[in-house]
Amino acid sequence: MKGNILIVEDDIEIATIIKDHFKREKYNVNWASSGKEGLEDFKQNSYDLIILDIMLPEMNGFDVCKNVRLLSNIPIIILSAKKDEFDKVKGLKIGADDYMVKPFSLLELEARVENAINRYKRGRNINIDNEKWYYKDGLTIIKDEMRVLINEEEVELTAKEFNLLLLLAQNEQYAFRKSELYENVWNEMNCEGNNTVTVHIKELRQKIKEDVKNPKYIQTVWGVGYKFIGERIL
Known part of the structure; x- marks a missing residue:
């Protein structure tokens, strides 16, 4: 075909x-x-x-x-x-x-x-071999295997947490509205009054050892949502 x-x-x-x-x-x-x-x-x-x-x-x-x-x-x-x-x-x-x-x-x-x-x-x-992404401060995303490492240690993420991280990382420096994240990860059109994204971002940050006050990877954009700020090295 x-x-x-x-x-x-x-x-x-x-x-x-x-x-x-x-x-x-x-x-x-x-x-x-x-x-x-x-x-x-x-x-x-x-x-x-x-x-x-x-x-x-x-x-x-x-x-x-x-x-x-x-x-x-x-x-x-x-x-x-x-x-x-x-x-x-x-x-x-x-x-x-x-x-x-x-x-x-x-x-x-x-x-x-x-x-x-x-x-x-x-x-x-x-770009077939470009599916393993390395970032400053120890984060590694292996897209095809749905795996995440921090300083070479496996991080156990749920499918939704991984998809959230991947979506943010694929569009670094883009400020996502919570509704956009909800639409793309949960396949639903409206998250008004829904804290699902906030809760999952909180869990994701904890698992990748993110300091919310001094973020290395996921930054809160006040009044908008979140964006990925990780510095890719490979």
């Missing part, structure tokens, strides 16, 4: 046309009909590219793109009826790799998909 594609599109006719075309061209294709479904599908499966509409139920395409980009460099092609230049610029600024306007040519879409996947696969091959 040439690659794994996720289509996030609420128009059944358009989604079926795209899906059937790429299946004939020897791609594996899955389809999600809402933004929330698409984001959850992306997190649960491995893809090489996303074809993404903007006007979606439950979560719009811009929010899907922003959340995916926090987790991955997977190519994203926005395919939308919105022709305004503002929308194109917004999509590209939040991390989309390409923007096509409906109605569209299937052959042109296929060419763009093929080029984007080939670039992505080449980049992944170059």
Whole structure:
């Protein structure tokens, strides 16, 4: 197979046309009909590219793109009826790799998909050994094995604690709102009045021996949330 594609599109006719075309061209294709479904599908499966509409139920395409980009460099092609230049610029600024306007040519879409996947696969091959991250003051994150070490001693984290740490570390110096952390780690859209993130950050800090008053890794951004400030050395 040439690659794994996720289509996030609420128009059944358009989604079926795209899906059937790429299946004939020897791609594996899955389809999600809402933004929330698409984001959850992306997190649960491995893809090489996303074809993404903007006007979606439950979560719009811009929010899907922003959340995916926090987790991955997977190519994203926005395919939308919105022709305004503002929308194109917004999509590209939040991390989309390409923007096509409906109605569209299937052959042109296929060419763009093929080029984007080939670039992505080449980049992944170059960085294939770069999944063990070392930080000043003794922190090590081994992504694929879901392991964390402090001064070479194993730290026992829950899956949620590890995913929190990984998300923060993948986006160092980005100030996450608690709602963003909740959306990405718990796959829920709203944490208003919910202390789940705060409690898990507290537990995570204790386990990695973080001094809250003089943080080395996770800094509280007052009025916003948290950001990762660890100094990576390898």
